Amino acid sequence: MNVEEQAAEFQKTFQRIRSELQKAIVGQEEILEGVITALFAGGHVLLEGVPGLGKTLLVRTLAQCVRLSFSRIQFTPDLMPSDITGTTILSETDEGKRTFRFQPGAVFASIVLADEINRATPKTQSAMLEAMQEQSVTAGGAAHMLPQPFFVLATQNPIEQEGTYPLPEAQLDRFLLKLLVPSPSFEEMEAILDRTTGAGQEMPQPVIDAETIMGYRQFCRQTALAPHMRDFAIRLALGTHPSSELATSNIKKFVRYGASPRGAQALVACAKVRALAAGRFNVAIDDLKAAALPALRHRVLLNFEGQAEEISTDTLIQELLEQVSAQMVIKVPL
Amino acid sequence: MNLVSPPLHSMLQKAARRIRLLILVRTLPLGVLAAAAAALLWSLLAHAGLFHPPSVFTAVMLITGGALCGALFALFYPLSPLKTACITEERANLKQRLSSALLLQSSAIDFHAALLADAGKYADSLNIKQLFPLRPPRSLYAAAPALLLLFFLYFLPPLPYFWSSKKKADYAEMHRQARIMLKIASLAKLAAGKHPQPGTAQIARELKRLADAMQHNKVSPEQAQLQRQQLTSQMKEMLNKISKQSSLSQQRQAARLLQQALNEAKKHREQNRPQQGAGNDAHMHPPHAAPSAAMRKALQAVQKMQQAMQANNAAQMQKAMQQLAAALKQGGLTQTEMSKMAQLSAALGSAMKMAGMSRKQAEQMMQMSRQMQGLAQPGAFSNVPLSGSAMQSIAAQMQHLAGQLKAGRAHALDSQALEQMLLAMQNQNGDVTYFGMHQPGSGINGLGARYAPGIAPAHPNAKLTYAGRQAVSGKGKKGSLSAFTKYLKMMAHKHPDVLPNGQIKGGKSRNGDQLTIITRGAPTPNIAFSPLYQAVETGKREAESALVIQRVPASLKQQVHNYFAGLPNSK
Numbered sequence: 054m055n056v057e058e059q060a061a062e063f064q065k066t067f068q069r070i071r072s073e074l075q076k077a078i079v080g081q082e083e084i085l086e087g088v089i090t091a092l093f094a095g096g097h098v099l100l101e102g103v104p105g106l107g108k109t110l111l112v113r114t115l116a117q118c119v120r121l122s123f124s125r126i127q128f129t130p131d132l133m134p135s136d137i138t139g140t141t142i143l144s145e146t147d148e149g150k151r152t153f154r155f156q157p158g159a160v161f162a163s164i165v166l167a168d169e170i171n172r173a174t175p176k177t178q179s180a181m182l183e184a185m186q187e188q189s190v191t192a193g194g195a196a197h198m199l200p201q202p203f204f205v206l207a208t209q210n211p212i213e214q215e216g217t218y219p220l221p222e223a224q225l226d227r228f229l230l231k232l233l234v235p236s237p238s239f240e241e242m243e244a245i246l247d248r249t250t251g252a253g254q255e256m257p258q259p260v261i262d263a264e265t266i267m268g269y270r271q272f273c274r275q276t277a278l279a280p281h282m283r284d285f286a287i288r289l290a291l292g293t294h295p296s297s298e299l300a301t302s303n304i305k306k307f308v309r310y311g312a313s314p315r316g317a318q319a320l321v322a323c324a325k326v327r328a329l330a331a332g333r334f335n336v337a338i339d340d341l342k343a344a345a346l347p348a349l350r351h352r353v354l355l356n357f358e359g360q361a362e363e364i365s366t367d368t369l370i371q372e373l374l375e376q377v378s379a380q381m382v383i384k385v386p387l
Numbered sequence: 388m389n390l391v392s393p394p395l396h397s398m399l400q401k402a403a404r405r406i407r408l409l410i411l412v413r414t415l416p417l418g419v420l421a422a423a424a425a426a427l428l429w430s431l432l433a434h435a436g437l438f439h440p441p442s443v444f445t446a447v448m449l450i451t452g453g454a455l456c457g458a459l460f461a462l463f464y465p466l467s468p469l470k471t472a473c474i475t476e477e478r479a480n481l482k483q484r485l486s487s488a489l490l491l492q493s494s495a496i497d498f499h500a501a502l503l504a505d506a507g508k509y510a511d512s513l514n515i516k517q518l519f520p521l522r523p524p525r526s527l528y529a530a531a532p533a534l535l536l537l538f539f540l541y542f543l544p545p546l547p548y549f550w551s552s553k554k555k556a557d558y559a560e561m562h563r564q565a566r567i568m569l570k571i572a573s574l575a576k577l578a579a580g581k582h583p584q585p586g587t588a589q590i591a592r593e594l595k596r597l598a599d600a601m602q603h604n605k606v607s608p609e610q611a612q613l614q615r616q617q618l619t620s621q622m623k624e625m626l627n628k629i630s631k632q633s634s635l636s637q638q639r640q641a642a643r644l645l646q647q648a649l650n651e652a653k654k655h656r657e658q659n660r661p662q663q664g665a666g667n668d669a670h671m672h673p674p675h676a677a678p679s680a681a682m683r684k685a686l687q688a689v690q691k692m693q694q695a696m697q698a699n700n701a702a703q704m705q706k707a708m709q710q711l712a713a714a715l716k717q718g719g720l721t722q723t724e725m726s727k728m729a730q731l732s733a734a735l736g737s738a739m740k741m742a743g744m745s746r747k748q749a750e751q752m753m754q755m756s757r758q759m760q761g762l763a764q765p766g767a768f769s770n771v772p773l774s775g776s777a778m779q780s781i782a783a784q785m786q787h788l789a790g791q792l793k794a795g796r797a798h799a800l801d802s803q804a805l806e807q808m809l810l811a812m813q814n815q816n817g818d819v820t821y822f823g824m825h826q827p828g829s830g831i832n833g834l835g836a837r838y839a840p841g842i843a844p845a846h847p848n849a850k851l852t853y854a855g856r857q858a859v860s861g862k863g864k865k866g867s868l869s870a871f872t873k874y875l876k877m878m879a880h881k882h883p884d885v886l887p888n889g890q891i892k893g894g895k896s897r898n899g900d901q902l903t904i905i906t907r908g909a910p911t912p913n914i915a916f917s918p919l920y921q922a923v924e925t926g927k928r929e930a931e932s933a934l935v936i937q938r939v940p941a942s943l944k945q946q947v948h949n950y951f952a953g954l955p956n957s958k
Contacts, residue, residue: 334501
């Protein structure tokens, strides 16, 4: 199969996954697209929204669509790290000998739903760090590889609620995207009610397997990123730093730390997937713009003044986008 | 390995040409607009009198220059293939396909080859003309009215309807001068017939041609003035030549006349000699036996005057006249000599008039002749210097002084001088009668009415007589010279317009409590001409406008306003 055929096939698959997800999820187009993009980009997703918006349903449906092992961890304040990663237990063999055996935790699945991740203590949250970055778990002096693909979808309520622990910066940085789940519109609410309270409900069908996903992950990385598009991405990433000359005045005023190189990687990786999904072989500015908010919003940390002024990181990134876009515009007296 | 897609390459070339054309379409009117605006500004400043107005040629060259600059900008605008690709894909919404393909065309990766093929496919499907349509730019909509305005500025003003009042007045004056010039031209034509001086006819023709052109506005007032000055100088030269010719002939004629008068005088003397010799009645005519020394001097002076007249030498003439006057002052002329001298002087005066010499000198000569004639009469006052013309001269001075007194320009001392003059007249038994329109209360002929001095030498009581309008007896008033003098003194001091020095000219207000001084232009600094409350109001407004410019934060504006509102107001 040549490149064009592969690209066409990928585009078709992407669309099929989306249509399968749409059988269970009403609306939320950007969330669906973001989740699928992260799946092919090889990153994890943090879904943030108030309870009852269908975050868990989305993840469960995705697991059904992609024909992968699925695990759900309900994060609670008393959840221990070993509950997630697994632990070494003493077990008796058939011969009657007692040995230590590693009992894998809930994280040992291809798709892991970390539900309400900010309800667990930071210690427990940190248990996910190695798994998410290294795709392995070290327990009892031995490293245990996680199944591939390994895809974590965490949900969290807005951190202002009581009984929650905000995710540490290192943990946040491990998420490829942070998607804000919006409340449904009137029409979407009508469809949700009709679909969920009616007699019959259409079940999503599996579309893709693990091997194909891994293949597509490699394929997506080949998407062409021209120098000027790379320049755009770099400007965006560096522009989030208050010390950078590319930063806007508001970023300089309200931001403590900007996006790490991981943020730029996330930006480009997502843009590549979106370009291929749109039937293009090259990354466009629109792809980078679409990926900018989900990829950077959780990587920009506000300073005290920013928090006091209730500045949204989305607003800052939007300003930066406008500034960088303006710099990229070719001015010709036409 | 060069993977440049031919369709992409071809499309980029087409697009570059089209973009350059579009730039040209935009910058050309922009250049024209800028140039037209500059020309308009120039004309505006010229209208304000700061510069000379640009000529049509200058304006056309300016606009051509602007258009050329616009065209050159478009032709040499740096337009790289990448820039072309970026502009094209932006217009066609190709999502950076073309620019990415262009930048990655040298790559050997399969994916990039696919990208290049994809870009080529899209490039091939593009319609460049549709993508870059030719539309009239906004600058054209601005340039067209600017050009139209400039056109009107240059080609409408020649129509009299659009002339300024000053220009209309200039042209009316030019027409008036043209009418005068036409008359002069016809006179010059006549003169050309009488004095066949070469070039006179041509000047007449030129004058008529210029006058016609001026009447039909074919020349501007300035040009007309220049040409008229040239023609006037030519005419002056011509007239000088003609007048020199005529004066020479007149002088010769005058000299002949004078020679005849001298010959007559000689002949008369010769005729008298035999009578003196024949008769024994020497005591009867002792003074007339031979010309007196004064007469000889006077005759020499007259001969010198004749020579001066022949030589057209004014200085020599003046000298000779002085010599004659000295001879006459010396006295010693008999009545016969006086009579002859009077005849000679009359001849001299008429000769001088004829010769076109100084009119004043000729008049003096004639006057002298009349005086001598009067003195030559038996019973005349031989030692009285006051003649009729002298009285007339004194009367004229009196009138002048009286007029000055009336206008408040004469000093009181002038009235004393007048008094002395009048006393002198009184001592000489002079009697002057004035017939004027006005009564003494209105001054002596102060408003320019006629007067007629007369003399009655034997009158014992000198009087000034003021007559009424028609000089009807009984309507006027009569008074003595001393009464008249008193009146003049009174006028010198009581005239309402004559004010002490140092008093400020101005006017009193109706209320009488305020002196109004009418001033023009800006008042001098450090002197206040405005009431204090007005100054405070003005200062307040200025301060507020300054604050508006300073962009005072909204929260502070009220505070600032309150501060200024709280300033003490003396209203």
